[in-house]
Amino acid sequence: MKLKKVLATGLSLLMAMGTIAGCGVSTDTGVNTNASSESGVAAAEKTDQKEESTTKTDGDVEEITWMFWDDMEATEDLITLGYKDVIDRFNKDYEGVYHCNVITTNLEEYYTKLNALVASNQTPDVFIVSPGPNLTDYVEPGVAADLTDYLHEDGWYDTFNGGVFDKQTYDGKIYAVPTNLAAACVFYNTEMFADAGVDVPETYDDLLAACETLQSKGYTPITISAGTAWCLSMLCGYLCDRENADLDAIAAGNASWLDQPFQDAANKMLELSKYFQPTAAGDTNDVATANFYNGEAAILIQGSWAIAQINGSNPDFEEKCGVFQFPAIEGGNDPNRIIAKTDSLAMSSTTEHPDACIALMKYFTDETAQKYTAEIGGKIPVTNVDIDYDKAPKQLKYVMDIFAKATGTFGFYNESLASTEAGSTFDDAMVSIYLGNNSVEDGLQIIEDFYKENVWNK
Structure with a gap:
């Protein structure tokens, strides 16, 4: 079955069921972190945080942070390496204008650490999040920014496959951008x-x-x-x-x-x-x-x-x-x-650099990143990108076959x-x-x- 047909089938199911939820990439998945059990500095002190991709930049450069749940410098995970390439391309292409520093922690402690940063008014400019209750935790208190206008102002929204924003939407407003789909x-x-x-x-x-x-x-x-x-x-x-x-x-x-x-x-x-x-x-x-x-x-x-x-x-x-x-x-x-589930990106409502954040998010969903997602990483892209199926890991075909037969999804x-x-x-x-x-x-x-x-x- 053609990839786009499978995508249409799978994503239409996600729309119909309305129960897609997100998870991670290093191991991925749903994360059991008891995220609400600790907050503030106490939680931060218990978490091994690492900041990567940091270089000295000109004072006029807008610097932003992106928080992720895998060590991009010590991983063999192909999706994480693809994300590293996104950051490297972004920093190179926007040299002298924008620069992204990456904050990483291990998957199991990710939400505990993120909550600690939020509680101490240090919310990362962009952070990965799972749709469903995890995203709700950042939408309801106003931590995550409304992305609706950004998505619609230049046709960015139209590059995505149908249905991928359903579980990122609250009261008609979109609060997260998906990067890939998995089962x-x-x-x-x-x-x-x-x-x-x-x-x-x-x-x-x-x-x-x-x-x-x-x-x-x-x-x-x-x-x-x-x-x-x-x-x-x-x-x-x-x-x-x-x-x-x-x-x-x-x-x-x-x-x-x-x-x-x-x-x-x-x-x-x-x-x-x-x-x-x-x-x-x-x-x-x-x-x-x-x-x-x-x-x-x-x-x-x-x-x-x-x-x-x-x-x-x-x-x-x-x-x-x-x-x-x-x-x-x-x-x-x-x-x-x-x-079924997606990985998604949210933007801090208090960021001082929204244009830089949106530019970074667009790199995660551009043709280069989305082709890599399928052809190297073996996950399903979320945009209308042409995939060379012969280059993709053979396991992806099995997953696509499962999606093709799927009658419904749940999180x-x-x-x-x-x-x-x-x-x-x-x-x-x-x-x-x-x-x-x-x-x-x-x-x-x-x-x-x-x-x-x-x-x-x-």
């Missing part, structure tokens, strides 16, 4: 599957059988991170959706977190967990992903942003890296629903619930169930109690 998928080692005589699973029962066979052949079936809670949450989100969990009813207070779909999903997570690597409880996302591309496990459940990390860290692995959509559950919800649970705090509560509850610190019922009761106190009675 949560199941990556697998084709050589291990072939050696074990395992076919790509189409159902949950097939997945269990495949894991059992892989394990009997001496392979670790699944690598996942519970140390980075959103990774386990991604799996649980798929299981909840396949079990017909109704988030709209939850949001309205017409359903309970103790309802059967959530209990069945949590029990299936526990059933799958016996096939996780032994160190899953403490492994970070980066470690779990490295287990996969280093040939230490057969399956990785992750967002398609992982293509950039996999191929950047181990280019030879691309040839044996397959991708399939999360399997169906018999008698469950539509199996062609997928988790990461930790970025689709009533608030960022609700998302963190869900993440933490899933980890506590996995670790055995809570039973399924007790873990779900924690989420239920949060909603009773903070959502349903508000």
